[in-house]
Amino acid sequence: MLKVRELKSNVWELTLDGVLEKGDIETMERELTPALKGDGPLGLIVRAEGWKDITADAMVEDAKFEFGMLAQWSKIAKMALVTDLQAFAAVMKWIDPILPMIDMKAFAASDVAAAEAFASDLPVRQAAASGSGVNLLSDGKDGVLAYEIDGRITADDVDKLLAPLEAHMKGDEKINLLVRFKHYDGFDPAILIDGSVMGSKIKAITHLGRYAVVGAPKWMAAMVSTVGAMMPFEMQMFDASEDAAAWAWVRGA
Structure with missing residues (x-):
């Protein structure tokens, strides 16, 4: 019962x-x-x-x-x-x-x-995000593909994420990636069962050189740090206040 x-x-x-x-x-x-x-x-x-x-x-x-x-x-x-x-x-x-x-x-x-x-003893409720989900900050032409997460990630947002990335997934070409979290409000669970999405993400792993994550929620940062150690690319977490350092690192400076 x-x-x-x-x-x-x-x-x-x-x-x-x-x-x-x-x-x-x-x-x-x-x-x-x-x-x-x-x-x-x-x-x-x-x-x-x-x-x-x-x-x-x-x-x-x-x-x-x-x-x-x-x-x-x-x-x-x-x-x-x-x-x-x-x-x-x-x-x-x-x-x-x-x-x-x-x-x-x-x-x-x-x-x-x-x-x-x-x-x-619950934490203070955060204000709802007013952003559009995913915004492209850099298209990768300078060697860095960058996005800002602001709101809830939908299936359409995943397409926005993958389209620029797939343009760099040719041969042995490598691309550096930066993802900055402004406000994260969850994701559409349908994304998890979309085979094309999962296939593209797995393929993308082999084309990443450096991956910088900026301002992620603490729970996500802990999870990413654990998973990152098993990935075939360099991955580093940065606080929201370390945006400039993240850009410098992902550019190889």
Whole structure:
């Protein structure tokens, strides 16, 4: 069984008890979707003191829901897990680096009040972005292709990103890339299942020389720094105040 309730504005509590079935996940989806599609940040408390198991069809339904709402999970700023089972707390420690945008913490069953206080201590809501999503700053003719992210990234924005890049993906030609974040307001999840987009991104990796990321959100910077170590090109993160240094580095100065 699963119960969902809003403790206060933008703070939600999920109580897991016994064996979770598909209908329980559908209840969670019905209750949480409006909140996830609304304005963040959100706090989430997962009370798993009485959780025993989950059926196979419930796991499938949960995966569909979580993947379908992937672009919205960054709105969850705080997540508290209440359980005395060490295995659940260990899983949270494993997931935490994968979702650095969410501040996660495990609490014992006797610390419910502390869990509620933690999940309710939300950061100040940022003003909505008024930008157009993606703006081209430099078309690559001088060896640097540069974009500014300002708003929500849509499928059309991806086309704007890839078109100039594909012009440089010929033979062994290399291009340096700079992406500056003015305000990031998420992305359209349909982008993730567009095969042509993913194919173009994979192809582009082999044509990058240097990649500078300026002013990214902290959670994104942490993720990019981890992934960057595995990429076949040089990648460096810069604070928003280091714009000039980023341009100098990406130009090889």
